[in-house]
Amino acid sequence: MLIKGIHHVSAITAKAKENYDFYTNLLGLRLVKKSVNQDDPTVYHLFYADKIGNPGTDFTFFEIPHAGRTIHGVSSISTTSLRVPNDTALTYWKNRFQQHGIDHDSITEQGNRKVIPFRDPEGQRLILISDENNTGVLGGTPWEHSPVPAQYAIIGLGPVTLTVHDATPTVAILTNVLTFKEGTNYPSSHSKQKDIRVFSTGEGGAGAEVHLEERTDLPRERLGRGGVHHVAFRVEDDTELLKWHARLQEVRIPNSGIVDRYYFKALYFREPNGILFELSTDGPGFTTDEDVNHLGETLALPPFLEDRRSEIEAKLTPLHTKRD
Template sequence: MLYHHISLLTRHKEENIHFYTEILGLRFVKNTVNQENYRMPHLFYGDYQGSAGSVITFFAVPHLGHRYDNREYLAEIGLNLPKNSLSYWQERIEKFGVSYEAKENTIILHDPDDVLITLTETQISSLEKNKLVLNEIPADRQIIDIRAIHFYVENPAATIDFFEKLLDWSFVDNRYEPQANHYVAILQSQSTEKTRMGRGSIDHIAFAVENDESLEALHQKALSQNWQVEKLITRGYFKSLYIREPGGIRVEFATLKPGFTLDEDLEHLGETLALPPFLADQRTEIEAHLYPDK
């Protein structure tokens, strides 16, 4: 497993929920808050289980300004589709009035915050039965998982060196592809101007780590190699290590457990504001100060 989740910024919470659940058909698996700023809603989407590798999250910030993807940024979220599902998705996207471009086995579209999304048809038959979202989209048409992310940096060689030394990845033509239908691309940015975060910015990409012991080993390796380690922290639903790669982009490594059923039953994920145990006693104050949608 390569990916754990990807986290972005959105301006309008309800518009965001509509796009990712009603149009893309993902499950709203967790409605919580940014643990660095409790006023900020943190929205999680994924398959029925909220499985690592399927999850896309958004920090909702009203009045968020325009983003400027310049010197260093993440872009082009790739998602995998089952085989023979491309025509279904073209018709579905047209039905919702979303503009798109069809290119070979891929549909290219943008979400309401102008996030570039690609839906690529694969040879995978469908999601596992226990991961299927309970909605109108047929089982053999539902989005499977995260396919790809693209790093845009001033010095791709330095970022590649980071991943090769820390994770023992091997790149071919600036691309790491550990298995079919999953890859990471490191590309040259076209500007030396500083990137400015805004609506639709990707805050970070998170890669999956098996358990706490593996994460701690990675932490020690990163320290010994003198990378820019930001923090090692428990998020409740998983434990996370944050590192800035040489281009300045935040990279997270997150454990597979405990998972999203830590504070909610599987059948009721995302239905109410969820707070991990260490925030539970602050619920009244947190609920009173959440950012409004607009």
């Protein structure tokens, strides 16, 4: 039983069209699946990733129209990192952000890696992180039709930062229940706060890290647009996911049971600070129901929703994603 790294991160948007424009046309990711929230099929669930949606490259968004803005605080996934090939790519992105008026900071360092923090139009807290000094879990394959040149393209998810009031119970879940090990740390950018602690699993590296920030100066986060709903961690297959379910039952952690999301199977639970974790299988993947050359161009529904297609499509605001 081994957690292999980050599988995906799921966040919230209030505006699917603007979200699609930013993550595809500005960040250059591929929309690999245009679907719906399986728990509320009246709204979109958009999946952005590398060329084929490899595990570890997938950044997803639930559309919640009229969602209020996120009030930042603890018990949150406070930052999502996106990997780029090297330090030179960060310079490209800094210039791109300046040209397009994207809210961003200067290039700085996070441990031994260079990074550039930035925000999407809804205030989603993001970091581009350089793979220059990175080892471990490999990145994905850039899409050849991306507006961003391949040598600078985003190649997958990097570390997620969890922000909590008391790190102790979260550390216990990461290390005693899951398979993370604590490594180095680096200084917080907030004065009078503890260093940020780094935990890694599997082959390690940016694609297999959780960064844990302890903040005593913040209230509990109120989640809305521009916030992160959950982080999912990779497990090999269905057999291993069953073992993880048994493990959670053994240590008496309330959980969802195994849920078939069609593109992968999932198991959800909350760690003691209230952050939602998911364990997800690497397969079967996003090419299960669409040709690789046409991923994300039409509305994809899992089989159990297919007989409701007309009803579902009638309630969705049209979103044109077909390539010309």
